[in-house]
Amino acid sequence: MSAQKPSVPKGTRDFSPIEMARRNYIFDTIRDVFCRYGYQPIETPAMENLSTLLGKYGDEGDRLLFKILNSGKYLDKIDGKALAEKDQTGITRLISDKGLRFDLTVPFARYVVQHRNDISFPFKRYQIQPVWRADRPQKGRYREFFQCDVDVIGSDSLLNEVELIQIIDDVFTKLEINAVVKLNNRKILAGIAEVIGEAENFGHITVAIDKLDKIGIEKVNEEMLAKGVSRDAIDKLQPILTLEGKLKEKFPKLLEILKDSPTGLEGCKETMTVMRHLKDLGINAKFELDLTLARGLDYYTGAIIEVKATNMAMGSICGGGRYDDLTGVFGLEGISGVGISFGADRIYDVLLEQDRFPDAYHASSKVMFVNFGDEEVKYCLPVINRLRKAGINTELYPDAAKMKKQLVWANNKGIPFIVMAGTEEIKNKKFMLKDMNKGEQEQLTEEELIKKLKRLSQ
RNA sequence: GUGGAUGUAGCUCAGUUGGUUAGAGCGCUAGAUUGUGGUUCUAGAGGUCGCCGGUUCAAAUCCGGUCUUCCACCCCA
Numbered sequence: 001m002s003a004q005k006p007s008v009p010k011g012t013r014d015f016s017p018i019e020m021a022r023r024n025y026i027f028d029t030i031r032d033v034f035c036r037y038g039y040q041p042i043e044t045p046a047m048e049n050l051s052t053l054l055g056k057y058g059d060e061g062d063r064l065l066f067k068i069l070n071s072g073k074y075l076d077k078i079d080g081k082a083l084a085e086k087d088q089t090g091i092t093r094l095i096s097d098k099g100l101r102f103d104l105t106v107p108f109a110r111y112v113v114q115h116r117n118d119i120s121f122p123f124k125r126y127q128i129q130p131v132w133r134a135d136r137p138q139k140g141r142y143r144e145f146f147q148c149d150v151d152v153i154g155s156d157s158l159l160n161e162v163e164l165i166q167i168i169d170d171v172f173t174k175l176e177i178n179a180v181v182k183l184n185n186r187k188i189l190a191g192i193a194e195v196i197g198e199a200e201n202f203g204h205i206t207v208a209i210d211k212l213d214k215i216g217i218e219k220v221n222e223e224m225l226a227k228g229v230s231r232d233a234i235d236k237l238q239p240i241l242t243l244e245g246k247l248k249e250k251f252p253k254l255l256e257i258l259k260d261s262p263t264g265l266e267g268c269k270e271t272m273t274v275m276r277h278l279k280d281l282g283i284n285a286k287f288e289l290d291l292t293l294a295r296g297l298d299y300y301t302g303a304i305i306e307v308k309a310t311n312m313a314m315g316s317i318c319g320g321g322r323y324d325d326l327t328g329v330f331g332l333e334g335i336s337g338v339g340i341s342f343g344a345d346r347i348y349d350v351l352l353e354q355d356r357f358p359d360a361y362h363a364s365s366k367v368m369f370v371n372f373g374d375e376e377v378k379y380c381l382p383v384i385n386r387l388r389k390a391g392i393n394t395e396l397y398p399d400a401a402k403m404k405k406q407l408v409w410a411n412n413k414g415i416p417f418i419v420m421a422g423t424e425e426i427k428n429k430k431f432m433l434k435d436m437n438k439g440e441q442e443q444l445t446e447e448e449l450i451k452k453l454k455r456l457s458q
Numbered sequence: 459g460u461g462g463a464u465g466u467a468g469c470u471c472a473g474u475u476g477g478u479u480a481g482a483g484c485g486c487u488a489g490a491u492u493g494u495g496g497u498u499c500u501a502g503a504g505g506u507c508g509c510c511g512g513u514u515c516a517a518a519u520c521c522g523g524u525c526u527u528c529c530a531c532c533c534c535a
Contacts, residue, residue: 010526060533063459138529147535315534343535372493407495422493436495
């Protein structure tokens, strides 16, 4: 038997203890903030029916869905004609009816519709789970990654938008990441498309102007022209794209531009209301109106939110927006929701690159007892038990191995304290406590040992 | 899905125009030190050169395919 080289699928990763400690630091921080604002956790299955997922993320999203092959004799359903014509979409529908979830928002909408009778609206939920995308991996882009979603569903109030941005601010303040929150509104974008006379090209226009800071205005114009946007409309768009200045100056200009579009004016008003609240609250993060912020997901209808870490060549670390009709496709009309999603894996990469992980987080147990043999173990075990009951993370090395091996092991594991109890200590009813960082050691009674370690565990 | 780069010891990387026994540092194991780790010294183990095939007397080295990782596009957390 030839040994196969072990590996994990492309774009997926193992997480070792040190990585888990850091990841849990992120999850714990985010979860704490979510709870502080009264959001409640739910979980949904890794897989959903394809009918739930398809058509919610645009064509690109459908392509990136991982599909799960049906069980049983799935080939029986396929006729030779479809195979001969290589009708991939048609065949896929026949052999796969489940897929891995692509995000947490669509499964949440499904959940809300399904459990509508048990939910009292507005419903505030959070959800921290992995999602999967069949994308080609790159820096900060994985095929399996964790999203931390918070959503309010069943409330139109703009206070929800404000609250979500407060949550963003709290999370990144706690994680010590300098973040800038970019805001826009689909209604503003729709209004712009309307006033330049290209309402039907809304999609093409937003996709193109989304790339403005990346490829420049020339290429954006080229792309729009190629997609069938008229020269005249592109000319009209230029002053809007290059709108500069402070918010105070931007909004009056925008209101003037959008004066013939009720939708656009409404989006503008909404964004102004949200920003006014934010200004009054005085949040730490910078926030700005970014008219080029579009976001590809099809279901957004109102506010669009995106967060980037400053000074980092990385995609957004948090994103979201308002969706008015998402539950409608599952048969529950008139329920509007708004939510955001923190990308835990990208936040991890930012924290690692900026060296912002607290050291204390990777510690395992506080103290390890050296194993000298049966007699000594018998002496130590009850004390170890009492240390644990006192809330001190304690472990005993399982084998009576050489002292050196046991100390190296403790050292590698980052255990800060060692207890040695051999014949001498047993005779005196004492314990030798060694501080691994300072190299100092002292003999203590059990009572003193517990007291000291308890103090050091704070 | 499109285009480009990459892969040598557990890790980071050398390796000449194709040539005989593929190296270094770190890590690992043992000893110096039988109850003291993280420093030092000494010794040792560890590689079908990503995988499959081709060219050649001869391939880590050249060619083709494939997979991985990375970069750009697309899109996105």
